[in-house]
Structures are given as C-alpha cells and as structure tokens.
Amino acid sequence: MKKVFISHSSKDKDFFVRPLVDNLKKSLGEDRLVYDELTFESGAKIIEEIRQTIDMTDLFVILLSENSLSSEWVKQEILWAKNLDSNFLDEQRIMPVIIDDITKDNQEIPEWLKKYNLRNVKSPSKLSRMIFSRVTEISWKNSEFLKKKTNLFVGRNSEMESFESRINDFTIEKTNFIIASGMSTVGRRSFLKRALNKTGIVRESYSPPIIVLDGHQSIEDFIKELSNVSDLDVDIDLMSSTLDKKIDLAFDLLRVLNTDLKDKLFIDDQGAIVTHTGELAYWFKQIVEKFNSSDYVDISTCIMSKYKPHFIYSLKNMFHLHIDVLSPSDRNKLLFQYSNLNDLILDKPELAAISQLFSGFPEEIFYTIDVIKENSKEYFYKNTHIISDYSDNKIQSIISGFNYTDNDNKVLKILSKFNFINLESLSKILEYASIPEKINDIEKYMRHGMVNKIGVDGEYITLNLAAKNYYERQIHLEKQLSNALDRFVGYIDINGSNLDIADEMFVMQEKLRLGKEVPLAKLIPSYYLKTMKNLYDNRKNSAVIKLADSILHSSDVLDSYIRDEIRFFLCSSLARLKDERFKDEVQSISGYKHNFLFGFYYRQIGRFDLAIERFNKVLEENRTYSQAKRELVLLYNKIGEYDKAYLMAKDNYENNRNNPYHIQAYFQSVLYQREDSQPLLEKKRILGTLLSDFEKIDSPSARNMFLICKAKYNMEIEKDYSQVQSTLDQASKEFPEDNTYILLFQVDFFERTKDLRQLEKVLELMKNSNFNRKNSNYYNDFLKCQIYINAMKNNEIEWKENLSKLTLSDSAKSTINERAEKLMNK
Incomplete structure (x- = not known):
C-alpha cells in the first residue's frame, strides 16, 4: 500500500492541513495517510517512529509556509526526508508545495529542495487532486520509463x-x-x-x-x-x-x-x-x-x-x-536512443534498415520499438508494412497492434468526452462503470502516445488530438458508460467552492445539453458552443437554435471568432430544418462561409444545381476547405456525376481514412466508375479496402454505412442477390429506426430483382418519411421509385413524366431511362 506523509506546521492545520487531509481520506483512504492526528497516538511525535515511517513513505509532501519553515519539527522531517531524495534519485518521491505567500526563492527553503518544481497551491482540494495523481503514478511500474522517454531529445x-x-x-x-x-x-x-x-x-x-x-x-x-x-x-x-x-x-x-x-x-x-x-x-x-x-x-x-x-x-x-519532421540523421539517433532505453539490442545494419521505413515523426520510431518489444524482431521484419499502416491509421494501428480490449476502448471513449480530466475524477467514473482497475492502464496509453499530461504538476491527462477525433466520432456510448457519466454529473456539486475546472467544464456542458438549469455565474461562451456542436452532431437542431438564441444576445462582448462559430451552427441547424429564417441569419456571416451555408441550405431543399454552384464558389475563395469538397462529392454522387466526384472523394479519404462519410463517398464514386477508367480487379481491391476500413470504426453510423455498402458491393460486383437480401435483413434488424440508407438502396435492389410488391412498400415508407416533398433531400429517390413502379405497370406516360422532374445529370437520367425501358412488359 502506497503511503503519503504530510509534513506541516501545526499552525497551518485549521486553514489548510485538515481540509487537505479530509479530501485525501475520501480519495486515498485513511490507512494510506501518515499525518500526526491519524497516525501517532494522541498526536504525540515519537522521533524513532516518525523516522521509520518516513523511510517507508512512498510520497513525502512538504507543506511549505512561513509557519513550517520556522518549525523545528518540520525542519527535522525535511532533513530525514533528504534520504528519500538520495534513495530515489530518478523518482519524484518528494512533493514540496508552497501554501501561503512566501516565494520560491525564500532563503529558508533548503537548496536541495529548490531543484524540485516548487508550486504555489493555496487550495486544499486542488492539492488533494495533485497528490492523488502523483500517488497513482508512483504505483505504475513504468512511471520512470515514461519520464525518461519524455526527456528524449535529438538533433x-x-x-x-x-x-x-x-x-x-x-x-x-x-x-x-x-x-x-x-x-x-x-x-x-x-x-x-x-x-x-x-x-x-x-x-x-x-x-x-x-x-x-x-x-x-x-x-x-x-x-x-x-x-x-x-x-x-x-x-x-x-x-x-x-x-x-x-x-x-x-x-x-x-x-x-x-x-x-x-x-x-x-x-x-x-x-x-x-x-x-x-x-x-x-x-x-x-x-x-x-x-x-x-x-x-x-x-x-x-x-x-x-x-x-x-x-x-x-x-x-x-x-x-x-518544427518539421526529423531529418534522416536525427531519425537514426532517436531510433538508437529509444531502442537502448528499452534494452533492445539492434546492430548497425538493423538500425539502418529500420530507419529507412520512417517518414520523420518521432511517434513512428516509438511505435516500431514498442511493437518489436511486444512481439519480436522476426515478427516486425515479416510485417514491416505496419509502419506505413501506422502513418495512415495511427489510432487503429495502436488499438490492433497492442491488442486493446473493449475495456481499453471504453476508458478512451470516456477521456474523449473531456478536454482534460484529473485522475481522481477518472477513477470515480471508472468505478461507476465497474472497471476501476483500468486506472492502472493510463500509463500504457501514455507509453503508446494516446494520452498526454498537462497542468501544474501533470495532474491532468488529455487524449492526443488524433485519438480524441477518433473516439469523438463514435457518438454512440454504451449504456454502461452513459450511466457512469450520468452518475458522475450527479455526484459533482456544480455550485461547490472547491469545484475542479475540468469537472466544471464537463458537467456544465452536460447540463446544457440536457436542458437542465446551470449556475449563470459559471457560464462562458465555449460551454454553449461545445454543447451546440454535440447537439448538432446528434441532429438536435431545435435545441441548437434555442442555445444560439440565448447566447447571441451577448454578442457584443463575445470574441468575434466564437460569435461567428455560434452563428454558423445556428444557420446550419436552420438550413437542416428548411427554416426561412435561415436567409436572414446567414446575412451576418461573410466570406466563403456565407456561400458554404447557402450551398448547404440549397442541398437541404433539393436545389442541387444551386448548391453545386455555391460550393464551387467556396473553393474559388478557399481551395482547401474540406467541408465544401465533402459536400460536392456528396452532390456529384447524388446526381450521378461519379467522374467529377471521384478525385475529390479520393483526396478527402486519403486525408482522413477514419471518417466514415469520406469512406462512404469514395466507395460510391469508385463503385460506379466505368470499367474503361477503373478495371474490375482494381475496383474490387479498392472497394475491399474501404469495406475493411468501415469495419474498424466502432460507431452505429459507420456500421449502418458498412452494411449498405456491403449490400451494394454484392449487388453491383458479385451479383449475389441472396447475400444482398441477407445483408439488408441484418441492417433492418440492427437499425429499425434509422432506415434512410436502407430505403434508398432498396429502390435499386428491388428494381434489379423486379419486385413490384416490395417497391410499392418502399414507396409508402418514403411517403411516411416525407421524401415525396419537392424540397426533400431525397425527392429524386422518391421519383425514381415511382418511375420503376410505373414502368413495371406499363404506365409509360406517368414514368416519363416523373423522369422529366429529376434534377440529376443527363447520364444518370439516361441510366434510369434505360432501366425503366427494360422493366416495361412490351
């Protein structure tokens, strides 16, 4: 059991020490604290007993103040603690903290103590969290390795x-x-x-x-x-x-x-x-x-x-x-140093051969040595492709390369919900989620570069940006985790005077998201903005509009960038709802984003020609704006302009292979490429890779897209209609409420199988979903379904009239016309 010794002046007990100990008793437990009122009988200080206790201490906390620096007892304890400093040269077992107004250069502070990071911490609750983090780290078997890894530097x-x-x-x-x-x-x-x-x-x-x-x-x-x-x-x-x-x-x-x-x-x-x-x-x-x-x-x-x-x-x-990537010579140096740190012997030819595989990021080198250590040199030499795989899909490579379990992914999902979090709060959430032992795996995530430390003393942890984006995209949370987070929100006293900043950020945003009352004094614009993003991602557009309206009345005191971001979400939500108010609100946004929002609005109301025109204007002003490229790909695929979609879709996908929307768009454009521009074998290879990419993403939306794309592959490439039906049945079973993708695909599938009865069922479902409205995003799909039904019934006048209403490319219309002709019973 890790012991914490609290060295202090009795004069500081009431204002600081007792509140600190009360907090530590809750987080660490009374048995782990060495504090005179808890440890020594009647508070009596027995010299030999104290000295022995210090020798067995894992963390010696010195509360420095004007009172303690003039206390003979504290001076004696500091002298005894110096042995800890010499016994654990590579470990931070001593934690000196200034708790009053003395400065770091106070002459009474021993010189050997000044080499530590002296911190001023006047909040007992804050220091309690810092001590909890330090004790947790000391328990990690590789904490010193992580410190040495952090200090590696070359060139x-x-x-x-x-x-x-x-x-x-x-x-x-x-x-x-x-x-x-x-x-x-x-x-x-x-x-x-x-x-x-x-x-x-x-x-x-x-x-x-x-x-x-x-x-x-x-x-x-x-x-x-x-x-x-x-x-x-x-x-x-x-x-x-x-x-x-x-x-x-x-x-x-x-x-x-x-x-x-x-x-x-x-x-x-x-x-x-x-x-x-x-x-x-x-x-x-x-x-x-x-x-x-x-x-x-x-x-x-x-x-x-x-x-x-x-x-x-x-x-x-x-x-x-x-700061650019490492030069080839610096890559060699870092590879040599990190392999030595891991006690991994690589000779010069091996170092030279491995170094050739790197593109210059330190994390590639760390990953390579960690993989060799986890497996073997032989394994690595047979699988050198893992380096290029890692460059393309860092997070997925780490998850699969180090055999992350479901519980590992759950911890990282929890972390993705926080900007940063203290280990005490994380420990509480993991306890609620019935996986308390996973707190000890934080060091593993640090070693693999998934997690970084921030704060005054590294008391907070945060996911790295790539990992945060990866896990944030998985909007779905298991009930086990959502319940744990709900319990945590209930546990935190949002009005408490000792509220931690990381806890406040999370709880305030959760309460805003759920429409609950929050203390106005703690509100800041980013809480609104982050909550709006969360609601928007979950398609809760009315809630986004309500929040935006409540914050924009303070627009004159907002930073212009934050104000514009709030207006952007407001306009996007109004566009989704096809609300005429959009046209007034969008006037407050200028530049390429003004055109982007109009393009988005026109797509929502089915005016694809105007939408394409606006998105192309965006790229004239800002040719790197990826959202406009994604929208154009979606529209070109939608109207059957697959050649125009192809290069843009490929570019979007290669820049972010973990985004299911990019995978879906690229899949669609490849699937319908003509064979003279994309040979069948090459097409199969690419489509197979994309289906595999889908399967690696743990989210309901990606799973839904995967099933529909798999069905399309079996219909268009393999011509295996029984397998298509099996996949559709699976999709309907897994996503009974979210059936848009299924309905759109069924139009083509039941046309292909000439199943009139099923097409008529699909048409009714489309009407129930309002696809038959002219301003619907899916009006063309509704018309296409009507065309095929009327063609099967030999109603040529009706289906040709519907064909004329399509807002698709000429080639797409021609394809539909040919299919309808074949369906006629002439």
Whole structure:
C-alpha cells in the first residue's frame, strides 16, 4: 500500500492541513495517510517512529509556509526526508508545495529542495487532486520509463540555432512569446523545453504549467485555465464583462504567473490562439501588445500551435519557428536512443534498415520499438508494412497492434468526452462503470502516445488530438458508460467552492445539453458552443437554435471568432430544418462561409444545381476547405456525376481514412466508375479496402454505412442477390429506426430483382418519411421509385413524366431511362 506523509506546521492545520487531509481520506483512504492526528497516538511525535515511517513513505509532501519553515519539527522531517531524495534519485518521491505567500526563492527553503518544481497551491482540494495523481503514478511500474522517454531529445540543430540567435540577439529589445508550429506529434513541446534549458532560461528539471485550448474555446477559457494553474480566484462575470476587461484580466493573471510565481506558461493550442486560417486571435494579440508595452522582458509563454501563424511581424516581442519532421540523421539517433532505453539490442545494419521505413515523426520510431518489444524482431521484419499502416491509421494501428480490449476502448471513449480530466475524477467514473482497475492502464496509453499530461504538476491527462477525433466520432456510448457519466454529473456539486475546472467544464456542458438549469455565474461562451456542436452532431437542431438564441444576445462582448462559430451552427441547424429564417441569419456571416451555408441550405431543399454552384464558389475563395469538397462529392454522387466526384472523394479519404462519410463517398464514386477508367480487379481491391476500413470504426453510423455498402458491393460486383437480401435483413434488424440508407438502396435492389410488391412498400415508407416533398433531400429517390413502379405497370406516360422532374445529370437520367425501358412488359 502506497503511503503519503504530510509534513506541516501545526499552525497551518485549521486553514489548510485538515481540509487537505479530509479530501485525501475520501480519495486515498485513511490507512494510506501518515499525518500526526491519524497516525501517532494522541498526536504525540515519537522521533524513532516518525523516522521509520518516513523511510517507508512512498510520497513525502512538504507543506511549505512561513509557519513550517520556522518549525523545528518540520525542519527535522525535511532533513530525514533528504534520504528519500538520495534513495530515489530518478523518482519524484518528494512533493514540496508552497501554501501561503512566501516565494520560491525564500532563503529558508533548503537548496536541495529548490531543484524540485516548487508550486504555489493555496487550495486544499486542488492539492488533494495533485497528490492523488502523483500517488497513482508512483504505483505504475513504468512511471520512470515514461519520464525518461519524455526527456528524449535529438538533433533539431537548425531550429535550435534559430532559437538561440533570437534569444541572444541584443538588438532585439525582448521576446515574450514563442510559437512553435507543426503537427501535434512532431516534438514541439520537447523542442521548447530543451531550447529554454539550453539558453539558460530554465533549469533542466523544470516542468512548466501546461494548458490546452481548442478551436471552440476563447479568452474566457484562457482566463479560467490560467487562474487554475496560478491558483488565483477570478471574481468577474465572464459572460457579461466587456472584451477589453477580459483582456486586462488575462494580462494581469499571466503577469502574476510570470513574475510572482516565476513560471513560463506552455499552451497546447489546437486552434484557439492561432486559428485554422493562420490568424492570431484578436484577444491574444492584444495581450501580446500589452506585454510589449510593459517592463517585462523575459519569456512569458510558449505556444505549441497546430497551425502556422501569418502576419505576426508587427508583434516585435513574438517569435515563431516551425518544427518539421526529423531529418534522416536525427531519425537514426532517436531510433538508437529509444531502442537502448528499452534494452533492445539492434546492430548497425538493423538500425539502418529500420530507419529507412520512417517518414520523420518521432511517434513512428516509438511505435516500431514498442511493437518489436511486444512481439519480436522476426515478427516486425515479416510485417514491416505496419509502419506505413501506422502513418495512415495511427489510432487503429495502436488499438490492433497492442491488442486493446473493449475495456481499453471504453476508458478512451470516456477521456474523449473531456478536454482534460484529473485522475481522481477518472477513477470515480471508472468505478461507476465497474472497471476501476483500468486506472492502472493510463500509463500504457501514455507509453503508446494516446494520452498526454498537462497542468501544474501533470495532474491532468488529455487524449492526443488524433485519438480524441477518433473516439469523438463514435457518438454512440454504451449504456454502461452513459450511466457512469450520468452518475458522475450527479455526484459533482456544480455550485461547490472547491469545484475542479475540468469537472466544471464537463458537467456544465452536460447540463446544457440536457436542458437542465446551470449556475449563470459559471457560464462562458465555449460551454454553449461545445454543447451546440454535440447537439448538432446528434441532429438536435431545435435545441441548437434555442442555445444560439440565448447566447447571441451577448454578442457584443463575445470574441468575434466564437460569435461567428455560434452563428454558423445556428444557420446550419436552420438550413437542416428548411427554416426561412435561415436567409436572414446567414446575412451576418461573410466570406466563403456565407456561400458554404447557402450551398448547404440549397442541398437541404433539393436545389442541387444551386448548391453545386455555391460550393464551387467556396473553393474559388478557399481551395482547401474540406467541408465544401465533402459536400460536392456528396452532390456529384447524388446526381450521378461519379467522374467529377471521384478525385475529390479520393483526396478527402486519403486525408482522413477514419471518417466514415469520406469512406462512404469514395466507395460510391469508385463503385460506379466505368470499367474503361477503373478495371474490375482494381475496383474490387479498392472497394475491399474501404469495406475493411468501415469495419474498424466502432460507431452505429459507420456500421449502418458498412452494411449498405456491403449490400451494394454484392449487388453491383458479385451479383449475389441472396447475400444482398441477407445483408439488408441484418441492417433492418440492427437499425429499425434509422432506415434512410436502407430505403434508398432498396429502390435499386428491388428494381434489379423486379419486385413490384416490395417497391410499392418502399414507396409508402418514403411517403411516411416525407421524401415525396419537392424540397426533400431525397425527392429524386422518391421519383425514381415511382418511375420503376410505373414502368413495371406499363404506365409509360406517368414514368416519363416523373423522369422529366429529376434534377440529376443527363447520364444518370439516361441510366434510369434505360432501366425503366427494360422493366416495361412490351
């Protein structure tokens, strides 16, 4: 059993120590705490007993304060604890924390303690969560391996030279902000930590506080997360305060972190600060300019950005460098170092041969060595394709390569619901889900690169971006998990004074999603926006509109980017509902997104020609806008222009092979390619790969698409109609309520099998689903069904009249005409 010793002054008991111990008793249990009122009889301090207890301690927590530094007992305990420091050189078994207003450079703090990351934590509940995380990590058998892996660093000579030149250039007045852009797995954080150390800005053991912000967050989230790592209270209403007031507050909080707490802030930015267009968020630009006008000359903040920033040259105190993939020589060095760390002996020819397979991402190298260690060299040499497979489908490769179980996937699904989460809360949710033992597998997910640590002391964990996208796409949650999350929401006191920020973010969004009452004082715009996205993904359009209307009345105090995102979801939901109000609301959105939304609206009401026109205008303005490409592929497939859809669908699929909608669109365009442009064998190979990709995605929508695509394959390629019917029966059984895909396919299948009775049944079901309305997305499919029925009944005038109403390409109309002619009993 892991023991935690709490070293403290008796004068700090009432205001800090007892509340801390009360929290730890709930999370760790009384038996795991070494605290005088719990451990030593009548609180009497027996020297030999205390010394023996310290020797058996797994984590020694020192509560540093003016009182404790003047306490002879605490001084003695610190001296005894020094043995722990020498006994566990590679392990962080000592956790010194400042709990009052003394500073890190206080002369009473022993020099050997100052090498630790001294943190100011004035909240007993927050420190309780940090201790819980540290104790959990100590119990992991590979915790030291993970630390050494994190500290691996090779090469980057040109980038390091640029960094040093900037920092050491006396002609530049100051550098307060560093942006390291590049893909999330390329090593931006490792580079920044090494660069700060190499230039003497921080010591090697320093671990910066890290926060994470995504593209649906803004200045309010920045303030909340900054106040959390600084352990400072924010007493303004973030919903009603002006943007200028919030900028002033954010600046003040960051200055306190830098000057009073002597920390450098690291931000894992996924689109909040440097947006997807490369623009710097207005509010953050104002903070940078405030620093430029201030007397602070040191580095304040390092940003790991997903996107390259544009037009930042006017910001003299900001420096940007791009971190690219590793050079071939650096790949060799990292492969050698990581194989040694794993005690894996590879000779020079082996290292050279393996290194040739890499494209330059550190994670490829880690994955390769982990696979060899998990299996064998022989296994790897027979399956070198796993490296290219990993590059194409990272998350699926990890899941299959390391034999993740259903329970592993459940844990990762839970994590995908949170921006970040503390281990204490995760442990509670896993307990509710009846899989409490999985808390010990977090280290496995860290080793495989699925999970990262953030926060002041790494007390929070977050899924990496690729894993989050993968699991978020699986909208369906097992009852076991949804019940566990519901219990967790009920367990959290949303009005509590010691509420954790990660718990607040999740619970507030869940309550908004369910239409429950929430404390207005805690609301911020991103809670609305993230909830709207969740509701929109679940097609709850009326709820999206209601939330948007409630937040947009505060639009004058919102960051413009967040305001535009909220309006985008509002307009998209109105378009889905074919609501005329759309035409008024869309006027507030300019640029290519204005055309995109009109294209989306026209698709919803069945005006495919106008929709295509609008989406092509979007690509004229922004040729990389993937949503417009996806819409065009869908429309071209819908009207039978498969040649136009093909290249775009292929491009979308190759950029994201885990997206079931991209797989479906590419499948459709390949399936109907003419044989002179796509030979049958090649077509079969591609379609087989796409069906296999579908099966790897654990979500109901992907499963539904897979079954229909499998039925299409058997009908068009194999001509096996009994297998088609079997697959349709399976789809109807699994998805009795969601039958749109089934109905659309049945029109073609029952035409092919000349089954009039079944076609008439399909027609009735289509009427019940309002497919017979001219503004329906599926009006062409309804007309096609009528055409085939009338053709089978020899009603030539009727089916030709319906043919003239189709808004399809000439080639698609011609195909339907030929099929109808063949159905006539002449």
